Amino acid sequence: MTKEKIFSIVKKNLLDILEDADESAVTPDKSMKELGANSLDIVEVVSTSMRELKVKIPRSELNTLTNIGQLVDALYAAVNNKVDA
Amino acid sequence: MTEALITLHYEESGIVILQMQDQAKKNALGTVFVEKLTEALHQVAQRAEVRVCVLRGLEEVFCAGGDEEMLLALAQGKIVASDIMLSRTMLEVPIPTIAVMEGHAVGGGLTLGLCCDIVMMARESRYGCSFMNMGFTPGMGTTRLLALAVGEYIAAEMMLGGQFFRGAHFEGRSQINYILPREQMWRKAMQVAAAIAEKPRFALEMLKRDLSLKKRRLFEEARTNEVPMHQYCFALPETAQRIQENYVSTKKH
Numbered sequence: 001m002t003k004e005k006i007f008s009i010v011k012k013n014l015l016d017i018l019e020d021a022d023e024s025a026v027t028p029d030k031s032m033k034e035l036g037a038n039s040l041d042i043v044e045v046v047s048t049s050m051r052e053l054k055v056k057i058p059r060s061e062l063n064t065l066t067n068i069g070q071l072v073d074a075l076y077a078a079v080n081n082k083v084d085a
Numbered sequence: 086m087t088e089a090l091i092t093l094h095y096e097e098s099g100i101v102i103l104q105m106q107d108q109a110k111k112n113a114l115g116t117v118f119v120e121k122l123t124e125a126l127h128q129v130a131q132r133a134e135v136r137v138c139v140l141r142g143l144e145e146v147f148c149a150g151g152d153e154e155m156l157l158a159l160a161q162g163k164i165v166a167s168d169i170m171l172s173r174t175m176l177e178v179p180i181p182t183i184a185v186m187e188g189h190a191v192g193g194g195l196t197l198g199l200c201c202d203i204v205m206m207a208r209e210s211r212y213g214c215s216f217m218n219m220g221f222t223p224g225m226g227t228t229r230l231l232a233l234a235v236g237e238y239i240a241a242e243m244m245l246g247g248q249f250f251r252g253a254h255f256e257g258r259s260q261i262n263y264i265l266p267r268e269q270m271w272r273k274a275m276q277v278a279a280a281i282a283e284k285p286r287f288a289l290e291m292l293k294r295d296l297s298l299k300k301r302r303l304f305e306e307a308r309t310n311e312v313p314m315h316q317y318c319f320a321l322p323e324t325a326q327r328i329q330e331n332y333v334s335t336k337k338h
Contacts, residue, residue: 019253038145040189040211040249059333 001079006053007072013048014068017041028069046071053079090118091125099136099282100275101129105148112142113152114193119171126174136289137281138182139274140201144267147186148194150215151224153332159315160221160325166315169193172226175200176301179290181281185274187267191215191249193225199234200226200300202293204260205274206252207267213249220327221318224311229303235259 011026014035021035032042049071050056055078065071094102103125105112112118129138142148151159158164175182175197184198185205192215198204206212214231216223223231223244232240235255243250252264263273281289318324 019251038189038209038211040191040213044211044249059330063333 001053001076003072003076006075006079007068009052010045010049010068010072010075013052014045017044017048026068028072029067031067049075050078055079055082089121091121093125093128095132095135098279099134099286100139100278101132101135101137102139102141103129105140105142108143110152111146111149112194113149113155114171114197115152115155116158118152119155119169123171123174126178130177130179133286136180136284136286137278138178138180139185139278140182140198141185141187141271141274142190142194143188145210146188146194147184147190147210148197149189150192150194153328156219156328157325160319160328162319166224166312166319169225172196172200172230172304173301176297176304179293180286181289181293183274183278183281185270186210186212186252187270189249192223193227196223196225196227196230199230200304202296203262203277204234205263205265205270206255206261207270208251208253208256208264209267210252211249212252212255213247214244215247215249215331217245218247219331220321220324222311222314224315226304226307226311228311229307230300233300233303234261 007028014026014032015021015023018035018037018041025035032045037045046062053075055075057074057078061074065074088106090105090107092104092106094104096102105122107113107118110118129135159166181203182201183203183205184201186198187207187210189211190198191213195212195214214223214227216227227244231243235243236259239258255261256264265273
């Protein structure tokens with residue numbers, strides 16, 4: 001799976017969860033907070049995306065991420081590790 | 086200690102505002118917090134001039150539910166679930182209670198609000214049951230009280246799946262009194278409280294006692310079933326591990 005595909009999954013979930021977010025504003029350099037997400041909105045976006053991609057990223061790692069691009073990278077790495085395993 | 090975790094503000098109208106304001110721990114239900122909250126609720130009960138109690142949390146968080154220390158103490162058998170009587174204390178407040186859940190309410194924090202007679206949610210805040218996300222069954226009366234508030238099927242989804250729904254999700258499909266944009270909630274809460282505060286205390290007390298009977302019965306029923314389920318879940322070593330893993334993220338945010 002490509003990074004672009006993962007970004008589109010995260011973006012779709014984010015727009016579903018944050019009903020009033022502006023689609024064009026969702027870019028990898030943005031944080032979900034900047035897009036108006038509160039702490040539990042973020043939990044929902046991340047857990048829904050992990051479920052969809054059938055991967056789990058430890059909370060300790062998620063905690064270090066600061067923008068959407070980094071989340072996509074972490075999901076991308078997790079998806080590829082799963083394929084290798 | 087800098088600022089009080091809980092404050093009580095008595096208004097002349099007979100309204101008492103119970104403010105939960107543990108900024109650092111997001112009003113999580115830890116030992117000290119629960120002790121202070123219980124104390125405050127007992128104080129409210131003893132003041133003859135108050136006629137309605139408004140329970141308020143922080144803007145972002147109403148109550149984050151059981152804290153790590155409390156849940157680990159349960160998992161390690163240091164305390165038993167049957168000792169956690171906060172829900173009952175809330176249900177037993179002799180005057181009407183209003184939960185103004187402007188911020189998120191999670192797990193036991195949500196149930197604390199649902200123990201009030203009148204409940205308000207914010208459209209944009211999130212409400213959910215995180216118990217099963219940590220691998221153990223719900224407590225504090227949640228298994229029955231949540232169903233009363235949002236219906237059995239929605240309650241089942243929330244308890245089994247552990248999602249956090251926006252307040253807006255419950256509009257038109259729950260018993261929640263008001264689901265409003267956060268900034269409109271306090272004004273509405275004060276209107277609701279004022280209408281109650283003008284009634285005589287003796288009548289309010291009798292009617293409250295009567296109206297809360299269903300919730301008090303449900304709580305006892307829930308407790309009867311929740312305690313043995315907890316004993317099973319908390320006896321498993323993996324539960325403590327899941328609790329610790331769950332709290333890794335919240336520590337930094």
